[in-house]
Amino acid sequence: MKLSRIVTSMVLLPSLGAAAEPLTPAAPPPDPPFNRVSTYEEVTGYLEGYAAAYPDWVELESIGKSIEGRDMWLLTLNNPATGPDLAKPAMYVDGNIHANEVQGTEAVIYTIDFLLESYGRLDRVSELLDRAAFYFVPMVNPDGRARWFAGPSTAHFPRTVMVPVDDDRDGLRDEDGYDDLDGDGVITLMRKEVPLGEGGFRLHPKDPRILVEVEADELGDYVILGPEGHDNDGDGRVNEDAIGYVDPNRTWGYDWQPEYVQNGAGLYPLAIPETRSIALWALGKPNVAAAQSFHNSGKMILRGPGAKSHPRYPRVDLRAYDLIGEEGVRVLPGYRYLVSWRDLYTTYGATDDHFYRVHGAITFTNELYEAPTDLDGDGETSDEERMKFNDVLTLGRQFVPWKELDHPQYGKIEVGGFRQDVGRIPEGWMLEEETHRNAAFVLFHAHHLPKLAFGEAKVKAVGEGLWRLEITVVNERAIPSVTEWARQAKVHRVDVATVEGARVVASGLVDDGWLDRVELQDHRPERLMVPGVDGVASRTLFFLLEGKGEVTVRYDSLKGGKLARKVTLR
């Protein structure tokens, strides 16, 4: 049924009552910096600060312990005056599942901060917080974050959770990882000058910090020996068994596949406490209708399916995905809206597939940031441009100059290169914009959480004490109250409509009200099972009632909230 018909005939919504006022903090709220990334301890402090400042609105709980025993923080943000969280549509937001992808946490913290600060000041935020709840896990991989900050680390390492794995299958675990050869707290690269003809590289003629691959008719005198490290276990290989490797974003439950199908899967689905804590917690939150996971890098808004073999996304759900994803492309400059398996690579057991398939929540994975180092705008970044960015814009902060030292296996080598926070994380002066834009994307997504309201109610007498009631439920927003996937795959119960105060003789769904086409429910008419209300659409319910006077129609949607409307049979 078309929405337009109802919009023109009815007042849609009850008023929200008193205008929202800005929140008054019970204690000074935290003031996290958004021009740098913060450590696990600092982030813990911010979260505790929000809980202390807004005790009625913010609940901070530890939903489990990481492998090394750190708390898995989950922050619930809910306006208590408009009902408990479980009675409202909700959005789940997480970050930093990969140890090195740290600024996802800042995007989560920014979202929390912005919501609390803006309630009562910006109508759009007030409207959202009056009707929806939020769940935040800013640090999915607390040990990984702690380890990446403490170093030595690189832009890409560590990515894992801290579970020891025998990567080289020699019977020992994590026995040959990176070594900070020059003790500067950063793992950079090793290079070595070799007799002419033995290397694949030569020094850049104008900038000896840069190595250039030799042309087909050139001899080289440099080799690149990989990240700093030596052969710790004497097996003739360097850095082949570093910490981990279990990729926590391959450990989720939906269509998990083992190590031989994809590296980093771990022993079995949700075998690690980090993702298992979240998955078990989420089973108790059927109201989650939207989810977002922050990663880096590459400026992407990803959606599933993670693998070609997974079922395609049904049409009704794609409408919501595309609306939100395409808006994201407009508000996040340079970002592309992509399908994981088709446009990136195959993943099994990823967060977005799990939340969509197991919970029926519309879920995106954002890959934050891409270094703006293509200075001449030709579509590619050269080493020279990268060095110019370092020299001119960061005044040399990013690059650690080559330094000579003796290596136990390679002899005299040089160690140097870019710092760990270069390449995947914005410089401080760019971080706040990146986090704000991504927070805005989350709030746009949340804006489209299902928003249900009763529309027109039509009552008609059909006999002695027998009434025909038709009542419409409208979903104003883009996310269906039951995703088409959830209803096809039966992953959770659909919406339920009941009537109190009269006997329900028959019930059903109105297919076409003008032509009186009603699909009756064969059994149990007093509990009308409604396959949800699609995004920006309506659904008309039919009841044949025996009784008189005032009755209450209730609509109970796991993800769309609960409605009640009094109707008089006359």
Added chain:
Amino acid sequence: MSRLPGPLVGLLVFFALGAAVPAAGYEGYHRLSEVEAALREWAGRHPDRMTLVDAGTSAGGHKLWVARLGAGAGAGERAAVFVGANVAGYHHAGTEAALDLVRTLLEDDAAAKLLGSVTFYVAPVLNPDAHDAFFDGVRARRSGNAMTVDRDRDGFTAEDGYDDLDGDGRVTELRIPDLAGEWLPHPEEPRLMVRRDSTAPSGGIGGESSAKGWAGAYRLESEGRDDDGDGRYNEDPEAGIAVDSNFPHAFAFPDEPAAGPWPGYAPEARALLDFFFARPQVAAAVIYGPANNLLELPQSLGGGGDPGTQKFKVPPEAAEFLGFDPEQEYTLDEVWEAAKDLPFVRRQNLTKEQLAQFLGAGPATRPEDDDQKLLERLAKAYEKRLEDARLDAERPVKQYARGGLTPWLYYQRGVLALELDVWGIPKPEKERKEGDEEKKLTVDGLADMSAEDFLAFSEEEVAAFLKEAGVPPRFSAAMAIERVKAGQLTPAQMAQMIQTGGGGGGDDPEKDDPRTRRRRDVLAWIDAHHPQAYAPWTAVTLAGGLRAEAGGLDPFAELAPPSAADLAAAIRVHTGTVLDLAGRLARVEIASLEAEELGAGVYRVRAVAVNRGELPTHTKMAVRSRAHLPVRLELAAGAELVTGQRAVTAERLERAGALRGEWLVQARPGATVTVRVVTETAGSDEKTLTLSRGGSR
């Protein structure tokens, strides 16, 4: 989860109280507390050979006990066999067989000798929450643990379970007269309900068939009421996650709600996963459960692109890069041949398996060829044992299901894993073939044929048979062979297709399909051996005065004979099969160690490690899945190497397979060098040599 509405609770309480009329039937089986007591007693009596391992706790708070049997201090490090029973929840014959295995290992001298070389882990009850449903209350099959699942997703949990309508203490079937019903009494055996299609002339409802009168049609349900009034019967019984559906290979989400939201969600399944990862020594496993992988070899569970044995499409980006047609299908071997010398493959040192992963080819769906051959060998020995014990080796059996423990053990853990059902109702004597009589290619023969028997026929023979059976030529012999080979079609399914498709015998409305024939055989056996296991149709009244009848086979009739004592011969065969398997396990040893002085205190040390067992050290699937560490032959610390590495490895040693190591060592005469071979699944060995001038052996 929401609560039940008040009236429904009342109903359930009423039936729970009214139900307890014990059904005749099963004697001598061990309930959970008896199994636990027996294990404790054995462990107390034989502390030198048996310890009880607490592998975890079920959802209902029961311990998952695993008996570890092995002699001496090294028992935890030796190659091991795991035997687990009743993970299904309703397979009590397996529990009896597991108990017999423990008893035999402790009390039989010949068997006990094995305990010095192989360690056994025996778990008689792996789904303790479900086990006692066989003994207590109204008898119904239970596969779920004590968690709660809203199986019909209506917002209520366990609100529509079985009800013992006829008060005989068990759940059988319910037939409700229904003009639109799909079921009719069998014309010759009216106790049996058959789908109307299976006895009707082709065409089903309408036309001439109506004249035969469908007025006698029924709707068939399991015994119980529609407690929640949703039009469905017993669709949400009180039973949680089905433990034997909660393992990670071919997991059945979202198709089967009782499988759970993800693999390893059930505490029993997770405890077992952890148990096996903590015990990489387990080389082989026998799971006693409803399936039998030796009477019928394992078939594909579907899903995945399986590059191991099947053709697959190369993704477009990669196809261009590798020079393949993205629309064509290739085997992994073909792709590997084209790719293995590419610079990027060599630079990354990619293996064939990693390439498959890179191409997004998905998990394995069929046993690797070498492993299949191994199963065939084991199957021959098993069938011979059954025949020697005068037991039926031809009875129809089940395949294991998606998300089961057995397929996980094989496909993901790389363990040589078998599921065996211990016992089943035999075929009537007259229908059994003589031991060495050739299997015949007829519709009937096909119905009972294993895939490998079928594949033994030539394409000409198959073509002749298909023609004879009236199969349309578009289904060619080549197609039939290919589909059976790929696991897409079983011979039994082919037989059914031929019958329903109008070929061989299908035109005869009175002719039973293989499944119906089997059900009649079962009923005949029950009449002769276990008459209490059939409940005659008994009139009952449902809500609203609806008349119906309850009756049919006892839920355990096909899973357990009336007395556990009747299992004796079958159990002996199965205990023998496990002991035989244990005796064949791979066992590595250092077969030779020698040194030759090359001059100036430099020695060339050579060692050869050999697999002395009959089975390979690793299944092919273990190699593919990298589930176990490779065989490792290494020079122990102490000796100084002139050059090279201390260890050499091999992914697998077949029977009598050898791994050679050679080291250049700098040492004084009189010094010693030690070489050891280390495996997870085939034990370890170590030898030491004293170096002397010239050379040493």
